[in-house]
Structures are given as C-alpha cells and as structure tokens.
Amino acid sequence: MTKIIGLTGGIGSGKTTVAKMFMANGIPVYIADEEAKKIMDSKEIILQIENVFGAEVVSNKKIDRVKLSKIVFNNPEKLEQLNKIVHPAVQKHFKDWLKNHTTVPFVIKEAAILFETGGHKHCDKVITVVAPQLLRIERVILRDKSDKDSVLHRINNQWSDEKKILLSDFVIENVDLEKTTKQVDDILKVLNKI
Template identity: 35%
Template sequence: MKVIGLTGSIGMGKSTTAAMFREAGVPVYDADAAVHDLYDEGGAAVGPVGEAFPGVVKGGRVDREELRKRVLGDPQALKRLNAIVHPLVGQDRVSFFQAAEAMGADLVVLDIPLLFETGGHERVDYVVVASAPPEMQRERVLARPGMTPDRLDAILAQQTPDAEKRARAHFLVDTGKGLEHARGQVLHIIAALRASAG
C-alpha cells in the first residue's frame, strides 16, 4: 500500500483535491477532521487541551477560535498544543490504515495541512502539493468569513512557503486552472503510481 501525503498552504485547494482522490476511490485520511473530533464533546483532546490552555474549553468542547488566538504567533504555545494533539491524531491514523488494508486499498492519501512543518513528509512514500497562483490564494482566503489580511499573513508565516512545497513535491495539482484540469491531474497521479507498482 503506497502512502501519499497531500498538503498545500491555506486557500490552495487542498480539500478540493482530497475530495477528488476520494471520488476516484482512494481512501483519504483527513487530519483536520480528526482534530475536529478530538476537540468536540467527549473528544480525547478536550481534557488535556483545557488543562494546558485554561479557558479554551466551553460547553464541553474546545473553542477552536479561542485556542487559535492563544497559539497564533506563539511558537512555544503551538509546540505545547502539538505535543498533546499529534499523538492522539497518530492513534486515529493507525485505525484508518487498518481499515484501508482490510478493504485491500493499494493507495491511501493522508490529507495533512502541515505535512512539512511536522516532519510528516518523512513518513509517506510520495508528496502531492495542491497549489495556485498567490493572488488567487489571497482572493479565496479573504473571501472566508472573519478572515482579514493580517490574519492571513500570520497564518502564512507559520506555513512552509508554497514555492518550497512545490520544490519538494513528487507531484503538483494546479487548482488555479479549474476543477476539470485539477481532476485530470489527480487521475494522472493515481494512474502513474499504480503503473509504477506493476
């Protein structure tokens, strides 16, 4: 089973690309969705995150916006948070691999926003980067509710630059040329990886 790490900076179309792999029948592990579950009521991260960051747990779940304010621009706080969350996500990922293996999957995708930043690229066989022109990225992100240019710049400052991600990728999916173009690239990547296994 080949493991594909899918990443891309904010607003680059990574989630759309992940959905295209899923539509093509490739199991996709969504790290963000796993974190959402961990932060939700009854989630395994609620207690430890609440202890490490008093006041961020509201109504039995982690208030993501409150937590974001606490860690944005504070590398030590982010490190503390990652030390809690990453092992829990790791356990969840093991269950995903077991299920994919049981169904005979030959490829799986790990959709991980901070693949390079967390060293995750060392634990996958191939890296796929979703990318688009910077002006398109800004336009997409600034259209999101509550997003400001300053907040976007703060997020980008914590992410590996797009040019570096592109340089380190095995495959690129250009989401700036429309959905059909991107879908064609995804299908090409799947075909190429399956052909190399033959």
C-alpha cells in the same frame, strides 16, 4: 502493503478540493484536519488542552476554538504545545484507520502541515497543491470570513510552496478546476503503477 500518499498544500491552495477529486475516483482519503477537530472534542484531549492553556479555552465542555486560535496563532511556542497534544492522537487515529484499508494499493493522507510535523517521512509519495498567493488569500477570506492580514499571518506560519515542492513527488497547480482534474487523473495513472 498499502502505500501512503501524502497530500498537502498551504492554506487556500485547494487541497480539500483535490482530496475530493481523489475520493470521487474511489481512493480512500484521510483528512487530518477534520479528524483533528473531532479528536479535540474528546474528553481526554479537552482535559490535556485545559491543563496547558487554562479553563478559559473550554466552554460548555468543548474547546472554544476562537479563544484557542487567538492564543496559538500569535505564539509559535503555544502552537507547538498544542501540536504536541493533538498530533500524536491524530497519528494513532490514522494508524487505526489505515488498518481498515489494507486491501487497496494506496490511500491519500491529506494534512495541511504534513512537512511541518515531519509527517511526510511516513509517506511513500507526497503531492503538494499550490496556487498563487493572491488567489489563496481571496479563497480563505471568502471561506472563513477573515481579513487579509490574518490570512497572511497563517500563510507565513506555514512552509513556503518552494520549500514544499523540493520535497514533493508531484505538484498540482490548482487555479483552473478543469486543469486540476487533469493533473489528478495524470497522478492517478502513475500511482496505480506503483
């Protein structure tokens, strides 16, 4: 039975960098955020989002992510409505993906809000990636060309690192790439024995 290893971390922690390190070691990695974006482009999901959020969030038969973000990121109820549409579809997609990876001992499921959605309950082990808040803010500003206030708002909408760490089996402090690589190697040694 293929084990599911959850990989999570707050925005700007560098969980995608860590996910790529696992991929480089030949481990199949499912990146939930990327898959969710693809799923949100499907006609069925676009229709559901349009029904809940109105026609103004759809332009050229695609979701206008900027408009939708403005609606959901300042309104926890709206964010929950969106999650109720997208997350079940992502879950189904992951289950189908997993069927193609039955010969490996484990896969990595990378998800930004693994704990917030209860996804950690379906994982055999969980890895949380952490980094100092100032570094996370710098990374996101560089990556998304956003401002400090909007990054802080997104950080505050996610569980704190402390809360995630309590429920995690492994914690990777992602500040220095060389040290992060070593931490990934050490975790792989443990995972290869389970």
